[in-house]
Amino acid sequence: MRPKGRSGEETMKKFINSVDGVLAESLDGLAAAHADLVALGPERKFVRRRELNPKKVALVSGGGSGHEPLHAGFVGYGMLDAACPGQVFTSPTPDQIVEAAQAVSGEAGVLFIVKNYAGDRMNFEMAAEIAEGLTATIVTDDDVAVENSTHSIGRRGVAGTLIVEKIVGAAAEKGADLKGCVALGERVNVRTRSMGVALTSCTVPAAGTPTFSLGQDEMEMGVGIHGEPGRRRVKLERADAIADEMTTAIAQDLDARDGAEALLLVNGFGGTPTIELYLMYNAARRMLEKRGLRIARSLVGSFVTSLDMAGCSLTVSLLDAETTALWDHPVRTAALKW
Amino acid sequence: MRPKGRSGEETMKKFINSVDGVLAESLDGLAAAHADLVALGPERKFVRRRELNPKKVALVSGGGSGHEPLHAGFVGYGMLDAACPGQVFTSPTPDQIVEAAQAVSGEAGVLFIVKNYAGDRMNFEMAAEIAEGLTATIVTDDDVAVENSTHSIGRRGVAGTLIVEKIVGAAAEKGADLKGCVALGERVNVRTRSMGVALTSCTVPAAGTPTFSLGQDEMEMGVGIHGEPGRRRVKLERADAIADEMTTAIAQDLDARDGAEALLLVNGFGGTPTIELYLMYNAARRMLEKRGLRIARSLVGSFVTSLDMAGCSLTVSLLDAETTALWDHPVRTAALKW
Missing domain, CATH: 3.40.50.10440 (Dihydroxyacetone kinase; domain 1)
Incomplete structure (x- = not known):
């Protein structure tokens, strides 16, 4: 348009x-x-x-x-x-x-x-x-x-x-x-914790202009899925530094026992391609494992988006035998199938 | 970064x-x-x-x-x-x-x-x-x-x-x-024909800047998946006008018989969100059906991307009984599962 x-x-x-x-x-x-x-x-x-x-x-x-x-x-x-x-x-x-x-x-x-x-x-x-x-x-x-x-x-x-x-x-x-x-x-x-980061704003069609404005070297750490403010506006960082801040916030809040099994979801916000999501998954998984979590299940893709926002969120959900079996149970929807 | x-x-x-x-x-x-x-x-x-x-x-x-x-x-x-x-x-x-x-x-x-x-x-x-x-x-x-x-x-x-x-x-x-x-x-x-359109360029990491430059009111009609030039650089249009140009080019080239069954794939280029892809699917499907095709199978998502490019491609593939059954055959991959 x-x-x-x-x-x-x-x-x-x-x-x-x-x-x-x-x-x-x-x-x-x-x-x-x-x-x-x-x-x-x-x-x-x-x-x-x-x-x-x-x-x-x-x-x-x-x-x-x-x-x-x-x-x-x-x-x-x-x-x-x-x-x-x-x-x-x-x-x-x-x-x-x-x-x-x-x-x-x-x-x-x-x-x-x-x-x-x-x-x-x-x-x-x-x-x-x-x-x-x-x-x-x-x-x-x-x-x-x-x-x-x-x-x-x-x-x-x-x-x-x-x-x-x-x-x-x-x-x-x-x-x-x-x-x-x-x-x-x-x-x-x-048992489920998430945190997101925006590299760009989204644009609501009825508004026609970006919801918020980010400098070309800035990101919004902790952004909401409607472009709500997060924790702080900071300079762009390397993927590892971004993943470290997000996994640290999540892990501190989860307070999981050592060796706990978890599901890691890396979720794109709509404007971020798959190649970057898998790179973030790689970073986040390593960091969570260093903290003693065992990543037993994974999901990578754009599932809970914010229109065309470039950015992603990390979600960690602690699993037990029952919830693991329920996660693995067959599903037939437009966006999730197994 | x-x-x-x-x-x-x-x-x-x-x-x-x-x-x-x-x-x-x-x-x-x-x-x-x-x-x-x-x-x-x-x-x-x-x-x-x-x-x-x-x-x-x-x-x-x-x-x-x-x-x-x-x-x-x-x-x-x-x-x-x-x-x-x-x-x-x-x-x-x-x-x-x-x-x-x-x-x-x-x-x-x-x-x-x-x-x-x-x-x-x-x-x-x-x-x-x-x-x-x-x-x-x-x-x-x-x-x-x-x-x-x-x-x-x-x-x-x-x-x-x-x-x-x-x-x-x-x-x-x-x-x-x-x-x-x-x-x-x-x-x-x-039996398969595609055409793409870019609303923005992609940015190759090693280059650090966009592959090509598009005005804020321009799109590249017929773009390639590496950002190669398409047919023409034109002013942005409504989704229906974009879908009409793409489905017309595809249908003229396919030369399908009336009532032929087809698979319609609406493919995002990496920076375009799902809400827009389904809107394009809706437009393209209507147009192809008006041309006498029967859309028997569908796929909507970002599968063949061009880094972070905003844009999409339409693909129409004519089906017969054998290829329909093979399309429906179970598949277990990271990106396609049924």
């Missing part, structure tokens, strides 16, 4: 037709490309599994768009039953969530998985009050960068949410009840 | 430690993250499957790095047996290819899958002469944008290479012989 910024400013270079149509057109593309897995709800209020299992706990997540493939890309066997996409960086409305819950709920109840942002929490809470039937909620808050943030009281929910959705999704598939799913999700969430 | 460009120029913002170490560190990360699937050859000359099947035709590909996950991310069951990564945008050396072929070859021979660039073709040809035993070669040249290019006589091999590797990989797994694999690969290649 032609740039909209004022002359001399950085401007928007995106594949879009209109600012208002981005979400709808992208959802139509997702639904058409993965018609074997998912279907769109009326007025695109939610993305749901094509084939539902009314006997299992139904998992419903959602949040602002711009983090693709989160959450719609995780709808399918072994993970979510439905996802509610809000507009870019905007919470889904309570009626979206209610309709999604009603569309996928069976006899075992509905579990909401909600990232810790004020708008998301409020709207999922309102939906839980309106929705008839049994619901429960897990709130994810894995980001160690800051204690409170622009849109959250308490820590932000970021890439660790994927791990909660995968592990609880597998448990639900295997017949866990609602109470068991809540306990499991909370257990995974408290 | 701290930028290296001269003051006032655009500079490099990447996760790297040193220009010379990028490839090695990224390969170490890939091998560690996917140790269940792949192993590194000595001196990182190649990436090979962890478990080899000496009875099947061995598929070996390779080329310059910077296109990750191509090719190393496609090593595994149902696809490649080995991949030889050259330095960024630099062909692998003949000795890399020979060692890879020797490491994975069994009784059924080795098939080289080579993108049509002069350096790659020359080095794979030299390797075929040096390597003892039965070898054959498929050259891919799916890019309709230009007839000759900076690094190629004839059309460039781009994202369609993934489709050749997947379909021939499945056939080899099912017991096809070397002659059958060559015939199949050539059949898929001639």
Whole structure:
């Protein structure tokens, strides 16, 4: 699309037709490309599994768009039953969530998985009050960068949410009840820590200009997935120095026993290519192993993005025999398959 | 890494430690993250499957790095047996290819899958002469944008290479012989057409500055995956106008019968996020269906990249019953799994 910024400013270079149509057109593309897995709800209020299992706990997540493939890309066997996409960086409305819950709920109840942002929490809470039937909620808050943030009281929910959705999704598939799913999700969430860094800002289509401005030799350490401020704005560093700061923050917060098994997720923010993500994985893995962790499972790719931001996050999640088996359980979604 | 460009120029913002170490560190990360699937050859000359099947035709590909996950991310069951990564945008050396072929070859021979660039073709040809035993070669040249290019006589091999590797990989797994694999690969290649567009340049780490310079309201239509010039430098357009130009060029060249079944691959170049790729998929699919094609299979993601370039390519590959079944055949690699 032609740039909209004022002359001399950085401007928007995106594949879009209109600012208002981005979400709808992208959802139509997702639904058409993965018609074997998912279907769109009326007025695109939610993305749901094509084939539902009314006997299992139904998992419903959602949040602002711009983090693709989160959450719609995780709808399918072994993970979510439905996802509610809000507009870019905007919470889904309570009626979206209610309709999604009603569309996928069976006899075992509905579990909401909600990232810790004020708008998301409020709207999922309102939906839980309106929705008839049994619901429960897990709130994810894995980001160690800051204690409170622009849109959250308490820590932000970021890439660790994927791990909660995968592990609880597998448990639900295997017949866990609602109470068991809540306990499991909370257990995974408290064992999961993330931190991100931005090399560039993202650009929200409706704004047309970058959310924040970074000097050509600067990075934002501890950035949020909406471009919220992190811990500090610093000079660009080598990958090892970046990974060291992030793994140190995560490890200090996790306080894992020596030899503990963990999952390491290196997550790109949308504008960072695979070659760099694997390089960061290599750095982070070495550092975590030096700290006594054993990296038993790995995931590298762009899963919880911030539009076109260049940057990445590291997530470490402590595993036990049960959660390892649930992580390994088959999954069939647009973005995760094994 | 701290930028290296001269003051006032655009500079490099990447996760790297040193220009010379990028490839090695990224390969170490890939091998560690996917140790269940792949192993590194000595001196990182190649990436090979962890478990080899000496009875099947061995598929070996390779080329310059910077296109990750191509090719190393496609090593595994149902696809490649080995991949030889050259330095960024630099062909692998003949000795890399020979060692890879020797490491994975069994009784059924080795098939080289080579993108049509002069350096790659020359080095794979030299390797075929040096390597003892039965070898054959498929050259891919799916890019309709230009007839000759900076690094190629004839059309460039781009994202369609993934489709050749997947379909021939499945056939080899099912017991096809070397002659059958060559015939199949050539059949898929001639039915596969691609075209790309760049919204930004990529930046080669060793150069430190963008490969080419694009105005803030410009795009390069028909760009190559190394940033080679395309058909024309034009003003940025809406996604539909971009998709229309690309699908028109592809469809005119394919000359498919009405109602023909096709695979549509929307491929990101590394700096373009998923939300935009699905929007482009939505546009391209509609246009191709209007032209009488039936989109029977789809793939959306960043698979054949150009470092951190923002942009994408569209690939259309005509399918028949046999190639559809081979596309659907299970695959277990770092980047493609089903």
